[in-house]
Amino acid sequence: MELPETLRRRLEDFSRTVLFDQSRAEPFSEDGDTFLPHDKQVLSSLQLQMSLYFNMWFFPWWWISETVMLQLKYPALSDYYKFILVTILILMTLIEAIRLYLGYAGNLHQKVPELAGFWLLSILLQFPLILFQLFNEAILIQPLERGVHIILALFILTQALSGFVALRDMVRHTESQFHLRQFN
Template structure:
């Protein structure tokens, strides 16, 4: 059973004051620095990491099936949809490689900028592109494409949600560390 946030905060403040601020000497400053240095909570999200891992293994299969399906339906498409679909395939491949790298680096190394970049690429670029490919019937969506697009869309949606939660937790932790260091 987890303590309510306000009670936990008060207990942390109380223990910090009792354990580290007994005297207002230089040793108390050293104790506080030691406390801050040993705050090694792991903020990485296991759910996000698992989703990134499985996405990394699924993406080549998505790419192969998308390329084969594009090649099969290419003669039946209008000229502007040919250009749009080839452009989307190239963009999604580049964005996905960058997105997965930023997700791994941001989550495992607990780096806020990388995780924020991962989240923005997921929400602003990949998710709309995969939804376009999933729901636009003018591009002659084949059953195999629909299946792999649904799986990739679920990966991206899961990663966007768990990435947001992980990013929020990392920002809160970084903010609290900044405020604690500000009092020295």
């Protein structure tokens, strides 16, 4: 059984004004009268994707410079800082590989769980670890280290902010799809 045309139009108008954020692109085709499927919208964040792309190319340079600087200052460090810095280097390498993969998968494929995992790894693990390396003077920070840590911290901060916005938009989109399916 199909709904009458006037009732269908009123439901479409209602769902557009109540359920959808008006700041987003209108779900209409160019002729203005055909309703496009709501699940065809692209929600990937260009800013997040660009930041992930450049971070992917920067991270090997960060790793090489961090390894060289750690090797140069290793004899001058106390034993517990030697252990802490080697552990941080290994952890950050593993976390960064997982984080970049989750960021790519979550953003490009518009998957909420992957993007949420990426965001949590960024905020809870990578950002505190890079801030520890950036601001703890007891680890004998070298100028090259300070420079690459600042760049990596800016990447992580940018990705955390743009990842939050992309995640919020994807959750809202998923929620609106759920509400639309209730009408069908």
